[in-house]
Amino acid sequence: MRYAMAIDTLKCVGCSDCVVACQTENNVPHGYARDWITETVDGVYPSLELEFRSERCNHCDNTPCVRTCPTGASHIIEGGIVKVTPGKCIGCGACIQSCPYDARFSSPEGWVDKCTFCDHRIANGQDPACVEVCPTHCMYFGDLDDKNSNVSKVIANRKWKVLAPEAGTDPQIFYLI
Amino acid sequence: MKTTRRDFIKISSLGAGTIALGTPAIKFLAGADDSENKGKSGAVTRTPNYCEVCFWNCAGWVYKNEEGKIWKIIGNEDDPHSYGRFCPRGTGGVGMYYDEDRLKTPLMRVGEPGNQTYKEISWDEAFEHIAGKMKEIGGKYGNESIALFKHGSSGKHFGKLMSAFGSTNQAGPAYAQCKGPREEAFALTFGEPLHSPEPLDIRDTKCLVLIGSHLGENMHNGQVQEMSEAIDKGVTVITVDPRLSTAASKSKFWLPIKPATDTALLLAWINVIINEELYDKEYVDKLTIGLDKLKDHVQQYTPEWAYGITTIEPSQIRATAKAMADASPSVIVHPGRHATWYGDDTQRIRAIAILNALLGSYGRRGGFYLPTKAKLPGFPSEKNPNPAWSWRDIEPEKYPFASDGVTNLLVDGSHPDYKGKHSIKAWFVIGTNLPVSIPNTKRTVEAMDNQEFIVVIDTMPTEITGYADIVLPECTYLERYDDIRVSPHREPNIALRMPAAEPKYESKPAWWMAKELAKRLGLDAYFNFENYSEVLDWQLKQIGSSLEEMKKIGVKKFEREFDDLYFAPGEIPEFFTGSGKIELYSSELAAYGFDPMPVYKPLPEPEAGFYRLIYGRAPMHTFSRTANNPNLTDLMKENSVWINPKVAKEWDLKNDQKIWLKNQDGAISSFPIKVRVTERIRWDSVYMVHGFGHKDKRLSRAFGHGLMDTEMITNVLIDKESGGTGMRSNFVTFLTEKPEKEVQS
Structure with missing residues (x-):
């Protein structure tokens, strides 16, 4: 079991629905977000390329955040999902510093928060809130070990990239290009 | 010329009704069986609704958490407007409900018009006062002299009230501004x-x-x-x-x-x-x-x-x-x-x-x-009186092809410079922030200053509420019944809105306000029901459904009557x-003397140092009405002005620098706006998202954030066929120092 996400940049319009859906689903306090939109523009008018990306924790295979956590609050659960146990987190912020994706933040309660791939929803057979809400249907979620899963199929059939491959974290969010 | 086409699209009014009953205090959530909506402790519950954050009106489910509190809104899979997926505004619609800046009680202006000090009053006081003013102004100038500016689902209830009262001077920005x-x-x-x-x-x-x-x-x-x-x-x-x-x-x-x-x-x-x-x-x-x-x-x-x-x-x-x-x-x-x-x-x-x-x-x-659309019969009601005149008579020569009320005609008829016979003397405004939604704010304000009485109904203390004599707090769409959504689509379909929670504070649904006012105006026969749920149940039963069924499914689709989604071959x-x-x-x-085929006519060009102002939308905001929504301000809290790098270099402007704008008529923005230097915009234009730069301090999150494009839109080119207000022939230049505000066109 290896959960992963593929996001089609050819369809994403950068609307931020994934962001607000995550916030309401997970009761993320106002002013904080577990996912966000990045926009990149290349070229000179009118020869331009524009890309929107919905970004979040990459649930890496090689996890600097888990390695640097002094208390074991950051940990990996089944399917490779990286999670934080609030009761164990002392809010030292070592994981925030170590993450090449800037995917973690200190919550108002003092512990470090981040994307969970909505593991509470996966347990009920549902997709993460961001995937379920996306009005462009640009996100695919599933098990990479299952060759018939949606995410396996699009990664097999489309060109893709990952973010900050040079960091060597083996990220599990794939951007279809 | 044939007028059959426009007659054809008009919807006919309905038959006579029966005597109304007295009005005991009622709970708005109350229906025949609403126990499932009370958020039983320990269980997640859901109620159907359709979204009111924009006009697309997507149908979905409002979820309440284990404590019975509104939690999230998710699209209804059967809905052809949303296909089960809401946009960010709809998903963030919960913020409208939780916004602590909402209007909470009826308010009455204290002192002279123009004095923006209000006192809280009871609903009874508000209705007595409004009904008294309506009778007084109607008695002096005719009931037609009271106009209604409306938008959205709640506008319909006041539209019904005003039609019953004898005024069809009704218009919404959805026509002449859109x-x-x-x-x-x-x-x-x-x-x-x-x-x-x-x-x-x-x-x-x-x-x-x-x-x-x-x-x-x-x-x-x-x-x-x-x-x-x-x-x-x-x-x-x-x-x-x-x-x-x-x-x-x-x-x-x-x-x-x-x-x-x-x-x-x-x-x-x-x-x-x-x-x-x-x-x-x-x-x-x-x-x-x-x-x-x-x-x-x-x-x-x-x-x-x-x-x-x-x-x-x-x-x-x-x-x-x-x-x-x-x-x-x-x-x-x-x-x-x-x-x-x-x-x-x-x-x-x-x-x-x-x-x-x-x-x-x-x-x-x-x-x-x-x-095609579902044929939902209207609830039986008294026949409306025939008004002596309507919006078209304000300037009878103008806009012969306008098939719906033209807001700017109502403004013309309300303005001190109006010379015709059909003056507007009082305004009702519901669900639309007119100083921002109609261009040339100055003229709109002059028209408002010329009114004897203004009532504003809204959920939020938007700019328009500052011009009202009486403000009525409407509850949000998550707290009320409204009409069944009947929209044209590939298949006939209907959607239900029902309250997921009791109205917060002292806010109330528009249907209730209209009905209570009707009672005080002797128009009870037009509002022949206790709770709006009765109206819906009666209507639904005429087409083989019921309120009970719709509460369970939210959206119902029907077969097309004929196989005519496209023209048949030949x-x-x-x-x-x-x-x-x-x-x-x-x-x-x-x-009518217009070009029978389109002709290219050159439009005004900016002078040197000025750039055409283009405005548009952001996916997470609607008009000027969502800028204070706590969920949506989290996604975007202010607009920026997009400037091509070549232009930015010429003016030495940097990203995130705050500048003021001045337009071709000398109008200067009230607030500064952040510069966004980007290749995404041409060098002869600048761009910004509409709906920011709010001026009412009661909007605590929106006040002073960004710039209100409407302030820069003083040159309005009217479409002579329809009355539409062309807003894109305005040109702006940049002020890098805080301007003295004496110049304001």
């Missing part, structure tokens, strides 16, 4: 306006042309989703925009047009499609009238001619015309929605309609489907135009 010219252009060409949602078969189209639509930034939900589906199927998207819009970035062809020259490009496309015989010959022969005249007319509009005007190369114009023809009839030249740009908008959209006709896309798969349908054909040449326009 889609009015488009509706008339399509009606003049195909005999029917497009309505909402537009019947565009985007999911099956092979070529989508966006000229005046930026799907993805305007989250017209079903269309955005269908465009995404079409991208998967390999659609060719052609986007015409001076800005690299989101849609432009997903297009095979992006034509970075010089702004205000769209009609020239459209006419050149028509030229190519006719001269190169790329049009659908059988369709055009059998269904349209005026091809010969059109052919002669467009000979002057060659791609080479258009190049000098639009800056689009002739080869690109020909290539895109060919791409459209290759896809024909599965091609859509998108009609747009907010069409009030340049004051020649009916003519510009006529060119779009004509192009679609030549491509044979209207009534064809992958083009424009033929919508069918020669009759259109509701004067000729019964699709009118490439419009005899109706000619009869």
